Amino acid sequence: MDEHVKKAKRKYNVPAVDSAFKILTLLSRKKFSKSNLTEIANALSLTPTTCYRILQKLEELSVVRYDQSSKRYSLGPYLVVLGERAKENILDLSVIMPYLERLTEETGLTSFLVNRIGEKKSTIIAKVEAEQFGINVSVGRHFSIVDGAYGKCLLANLRREEAKRLIDYNDGLRPLTEKEMKELLAELEMIKIKGFAISHGEYIDGLIGIAAPIFNNTNTVEMSISLVGLTSQLQGAEAERIGELIKGIANEITIKLGGERPLV
Structure with missing residues (x-):
């Protein structure tokens, strides 16, 4: 395979995956550990609509938790499971x-x-x-x-x-x-x-x-x-x-x- 093709494949970016990871990383920081939609979108330069859709999916997967009363997001419980599995492996x-x-x-x-x-x-x-x-x-x-x-x-x-x-x-x-x-x-x-x-x-x-x-x-x-x-x-x-x-x-x-x- 041509070297340029290999490099292109390695650098290929999936925007939704990249944004989802940035959201999780942001929520792992103390300052943003409990943040609302606007705070997350502004911090990552995402449109509110895109940010909301990704957060909805992450919440569905339990890697993000949404508090209905405060309207704030935080890291979800399934990340504990993933972390333990990662440590084991x-x-x-x-x-x-x-x-x-x-x-x-x-x-x-x-x-x-x-x-x-x-x-x-x-x-x-x-x-x-x-x-x-x-x-x-x-x-x-x-x-x-x-x-x-x-x-x-x-x-x-x-x-x-x-x-x-x-x-x-x-x-x-x-x-x-x-x-x-x-x-x-x-x-x-x-x-x-x-x-x-x-x-x-x-x-x-x-x-x-x-x-x-x-x-x-x-x-x-x-x-x-x-x-x-x-x-x-x-x-x-x-x-x-x-x-x-x-x-x-x-x-x-x-x-x-x-x-x-x-x-x-």
Whole structure:
């Protein structure tokens, strides 16, 4: 099959499916967890008629719930079933969770498993909170691929041209200056060599993140594991030590998943 045809097929978009997914994603956010038709339509730039038809179908399938008294929509009960089935069928998660627990126990920091979603986003799919200091970020929270140490790990293992293109979108938690974007791009090669990344409050003041990539069985990176804590907890050599620790654990996970960290 011609390569252009293959690409066209991969990029083909079904508007109703795309809009339905955007509605579910919107309702998963705290700010929009209970929203009326107008709020949903405006937030997603949908016509009220289109939005209403999709919501009706989602309600019929019990993936969206409609409260007659408040006239507001929220996520529906069948998503709980789907979520449990997904967890049962994701072998990667059952392999990785004990490592997150081990990391949190050994460091006293909150650990996360972050997965790339689509081209420009990543999301937290699991976390283990530290007892003394937990990070108030929910599983399912979406970020730009340029955000945090976990984003740096994803970017560092892409082709340089692709990484630059994603950085140039500049749609992270805070806009980067031209200088910061150049510095981030330059930093990626060293991250790839070291095998872990550190962010010192560049995105959220007072927080430090340390992350390492997990290579899947095609030797690409779709996931990274990350530790997050206060910058006052980790300084200099201690942050580097934690970086080596998390890299070692990420490499163990990589081997268990049938992947292999490439030589650089």
